Amino acid sequence: MSRRRPARPPVAATAAPPDAGPLDTAPLDAAPARFDASWLGAQLRALLGALRGRRLCVAFSGGLDSGVLLAALAELRARERFALRALHVNHQLQPQAGDWARAALARARSLRVACRIGRGKVERARGESLEAAARDERYRALAAHLAPGELLLTAHHQEDQLETLLLALLRGSGVRGLAAMSAVTPWAATSLVRPLLPIGRRQLEQYAHEHDLPWSEDPSNADQRFDRNYLRQTVVPLIRRRWPAAAATASRSAAHLAEARSLLELLARGALQDARDGSALCVSALRRLPLPQRRNALRAWILERGLPAPDHRRLREIAGPMLAARGDALPQVRWRGAELRRHGDRLIALQPAAAAVPAAAGMRSSWDWRAQPWLPWPGGGALGRVRDRHGDVRLAALPARLEVRLRRGGERLAVAQHHLALKDLLQTQGLAPWERAAVPLIVHQQRIIAVADLWLDRAYAVARDPDAALRPAAGAELRADRGRFRWRRSASAGGAT
Secondary structure (H helix, E strand, O other): OOEEOOOOOOOOOOOOOOOOOOOOOOOOOOOOOOOOHHHHHHHHHHHHOOOOOOEEEEEEOOHHHHHHHEEEEEEEEHHHOOEEEEEEEEEOOOOHHHHHHHHHHHOOOOOOOEEEEEEEOOOOOOOOOOHHHHHHHHHHHHHHHHOOOEEEEEEOOHEEEEEHHHHHHOOOOHHHHHHHOOEEEOOEEEEOOOOOOOHHHHHHHHHHHHOOOOEOOOOOHHHHOOHHHHHHHHHHHHHHHOOHHHHHHHHHHHHHHHHHHHHHHHHHHHHHHHOOOOOEEEHHHHHOOOOOHHHHHHHHHHOOOOOOOOOOHHHHHHHHHHOOOOOOOOOEEEOEEEEEEEEEEEEEEOHHHOOOOOOOOOOOEEEEEOOEEEEEEEEEEEEEEEEEEOOOEEHHHOOOOOEEOOOOOOOOEEEOOOEHHHHHHHHHHHOOHHHHHHEEOOOOOOOOEEOOOOEOHOOOOOOOOOOOOHHHHHHHHHHHHHEEEEEEOOOOOOOOO
């Protein structure tokens, strides 16, 4: 449905995924008497610096808020010399979704702005609200369609900030959640920019009326089964009747909490310095921290690994029983999108794909290592062959095609005049049990010639030639024929070698 003067303000997009922390920027906190493109330009320069040459992409729902943002940016584009385009995500949740996508495309074209339509499929986890699932899917789709170096701009405004703060308070969030939305947030290998946070919805309506902008309104915005809709339509009007400046004062509170969050993150970085063990954390170092500082450091580290933050109950479980368990207990704590495992004195953070032990023990792949230097492997990792003049693999000795498979149990390796059990090798390498289950075995004609980058059959190894230095041409030829196998475990586990 397209309209120009709604009976009630349309709903903005739901809040972004949890912020990774604000950048050191100086937005124009005071709301202007009137919103226009000039104010927006000054706000963006305060947030981002010079705009010339920037690549900006608007998350464009076709509603009032994102429509005003896109139109004001289109006004600024020629003067500030930045690139501009729009992304619309079609969730396919409403029968009219296709019509809204076509309308968004037409409105962007009327502003001479390129617009791409992305499709999202909303799948809810057990116990998850449709509102949260749609929000997560929207941001996944937006991240997937962003170009390298492009900034994503959303149209969240002052009332959205108030609603986000109230929702966080009612859900028992800590300082991070109560800090609500930041004007600039690191996100998805780029930055998420919210330039309209000081602006009220009425100012956006005024701009839309003055510029005769049409917009679409989702009928589900009237459904008060969704928490944000209930707050917007029932709770916030009562609050503003008594405290008319509630949105502005809540934004100030969110800014104060964002400062407190920055201090907590600084404290966490200091605590983590002594606890880091490569991509993992040292359990004994964490135990020495006071409990509140321990929880703060763990939360910061989990987010640093690119994983969603655990809820209050799971964070307490990690900081308490998981770290207090015996070294051989192998405890683990899971939540949606993440898993923490302990192996001895190391605490390891994993994504679910990396944490899952491959189910098919008979899995195998044929690997043409010359044509395909890297072979994808279960858990989000990869097995690769790299040329290295100091490497231990004699490339000329390798068959053109190798078989790569998982362990089946009982494998033995040829070592000198005897055989070594594969499980003994993996234990001496200090691999965690779930890593042992996923280790790639490189095989030729039923013979194991390499175990990832941990062991190599000497028949395929570079022979030591003490006289090579006396024969430079032969030495150079030998060096050119050398390489290494590399096993990259999951990125989240930090197992790249």
